[in-house]
Amino acid sequence: AQSVTQLGSHVSVSEGALVLLRCNYSSSVPPYLFWYVQYPNQGLQLLLKYTSAATLVKGINGFEAEFKKSETSFHLTKPSAHMSDAAEYFCAVSLLSGNTPLVFGKGTRLSVIA
């Protein structure tokens, strides 16, 4: 079964520093991949989605992610962290075939230090 692994349950960066949140998938066939953000006590909001059209995907709030098939990775980045980026981030996967719900990683909590 497909799965995603998010390396690091908690990442802390300084305001203005690079944000890098890691996600690796396990699938022999490149899947569809998603990043979601969750602010405290709220639902999840879609940041971006990989659909095989382009390996570099741009999302909302200045985030982007790059699909690397050779590394089975879909890491999320932002050049300069803002205090408002503090939240929990989830990577999710959907296979190209089949008919099943998204599978979510366990999440990475991002803290931004002033």
Place this chain on the structure above:
Amino acid sequence: DGGITQSPKYLFRKEGQNVTLSCEQNLNHDAMYWYRQDPGQGLRLIYYSQIVNDFQKGDIAEGYSVSREKKESFPLTVTSAQKNPTAFYLCASSPRGTLPGNEQYFGPGTRLTVT
């Protein structure tokens, strides 16, 4: 405005009581989902429904029940059989069922506390 509503935002119950969480969507989406979220455990799928009057168990269905009598509504009942019901519950929907690549849209969640 189109979206997913969950009510109430906070819910308190005594142990041994069943409780029903509401989820309504006006997005005309086919599929709806219920997830449970606990600290450090990510999202765990409880039930999902791809069409009216049909639903499937997720990874942690024991102690929960659902119904899908209308396309826009997917209520979740937490029964007294659920051993540890205190959690944050999220409802989601997706426009084209569970077809590959289909993103899910989430409601604001209900925080259930059972004492």
